[in-house]
Amino acid sequence: xxATRAPQRPARAAADRSEPARSAETGRDFEFTxxxxxxxxxxxxxxxxxxxxxHKRDMAYSRLARRLRARGIDTFRQYxxxxxxxxxxxxWEAFTNALxxxxxxxxxxxxxxxxxxxxxxxxxxxxSVWCSAASTGEEPYSIAMTLIEALGESxxxxxxVFATDIDTQVLAKAEAGVYQFDQVKHLSPERLKxxxxxxxxxxxxxxxxxxEVRALVRFGQLNLTDRDYQLRTQxxxxxxxxxxxxxxxxxxxxxxxxxxxxxxxxxLLFAGHSENFTYVTQAFxxxxxxxxxxxxxxxxxxPPARAGAQHASGVAA
Ligand SMILES: C[S@@+](CC[C@H](N)C(=O)[O-])C[C@H]1O[C@@H](n2cnc3c(N)ncnc32)[C@H](O)[C@@H]1O
Numbered sequence: 001x002x003a004t005r006a007p008q009r010p011a012r013a014a015a016d017r018s019e020p021a022r023s024a025e026t027g028r029d030f031e032f033t034x035x036x037x038x039x040x041x042x043x044x045x046x047x048x049x050x051x052x053x054x055h056k057r058d059m060a061y062s063r064l065a066r067r068l069r070a071r072g073i074d075t076f077r078q079y080x081x082x083x084x085x086x087x088x089x090x091x092w093e094a095f096t097n098a099l100x101x102x103x104x105x106x107x108x109x110x111x112x113x114x115x116x117x118x119x120x121x122x123x124x125x126x127x128s129v130w131c132s133a134a135s136t137g138e139e140p141y142s143i144a145m146t147l148i149e150a151l152g153e154s155x156x157x158x159x160x161v162f163a164t165d166i167d168t169q170v171l172a173k174a175e176a177g178v179y180q181f182d183q184v185k186h187l188s189p190e191r192l193k194x195x196x197x198x199x200x201x202x203x204x205x206x207x208x209x210x211x212e213v214r215a216l217v218r219f220g221q222l223n224l225t226d227r228d229y230q231l232r233t234q235x236x237x238x239x240x241x242x243x244x245x246x247x248x249x250x251x252x253x254x255x256x257x258x259x260x261x262x263x264x265x266x267x268l269l270f271a272g273h274s275e276n277f278t279y280v281t282q283a284f285x286x287x288x289x290x291x292x293x294x295x296x297x298x299x300x301x302x303p304p305a306r307a308g309a310q311h312a313s314g315v316a317a
Contacts, residue, residue, distance in 0.1 A: 067098060195209060
């Protein structure tokens with residue numbers, strides 16, 4: 001796993017032709033030009049593959065304004081100049097952390113978890129699952145809970161969930177495994193009792209994921225746009241949900257190409273509700289309900305391509 005890498009210095013021509021600052025009109029604390037936003041978009045795309053759309057301009061301002069305050073810098077242009085000139089991995093990390101969107105929930109897109117449970121029961125044990133955009137931990141812990149429900153406490157003991165994200169701040173929260181009760185109140189009483197400890201005293205209103213669940217999950221930083229993930233293992237299933245929506249099609253294709261050798265034969269890839277990989281890769285085909293399976297057979301060969309074979313959609317599992 002590597003620290004967030006600094007991108008190549010982007011072309012500055014656009015920045016030099018920028019329109020005047022909007023800060024005076026908007027009452028913002030810092031000058032923030034169209035060219036600054038263009039430069040931020042370029043940099044975050046290079047560092048994390050994230051394509052920031054136009055309507056993320058205010059979000060970029062408010063999230064990065066904190067960095068300007070922390071560094072005592074007056075304008076975005078100065079901050080971005082410093083970011084590139086210093087090339088400090090910690091500032092790049094803070095820049096990246098500021099621009100990720102981390103929305104997640106326990107058992108989000110709930111239909112995936114019975115599919116995972118059924119799948120792992122049929123697999124050779126021990127099973128391993130990679131949760132590749134783990135955010136604050138709700139998703140990898142939901143996977144671990146599903147493994148325990150499907151395999152039993154002792155059956156799941158050898159199972160593993162590898163949980164990664166580019167954002168170091170969310171990973172720290174994920175590792176702590178502490179949440180507001182509000183975030184789990186929609187879970188069944190059985191799950192609440194079995195998988196969470198209730199906070200008391202100063203921790204009232206909080207819950208902590210039980211150690212038996214946390215023991216299954218290992219966290220690490222991993223940038224999905226890195227050329228080599230440095231993983232020397234294969235997974236039965238990969239969860240890659242609600243992150244590809246931030247990537248352009250070529251980046252999505254590259255990520256899926258890197259996933260393929262990391263999956264065991266017959267492995268499953270779980271995607272987010274609005275993500276469709278059908279047109280992006282030949283390596284996976286839709287099995288149904290945003291779950292994909294490898295097209296390669298157990299011997300590693302791909303079936304011959306059929307015209308239109310990758311264009312099926314909504315096939316039931
Ligand atoms: C919207 S959250 C989705 C969380 C979870 N997978 C879910 O569906 O609930 C997207 C996550 O992707 C992470 N992310 C964005 N770019 C990434 C990259 N290049 N490599 C790894 N993770 C990335 C963000 O930090 C964020 O935590």
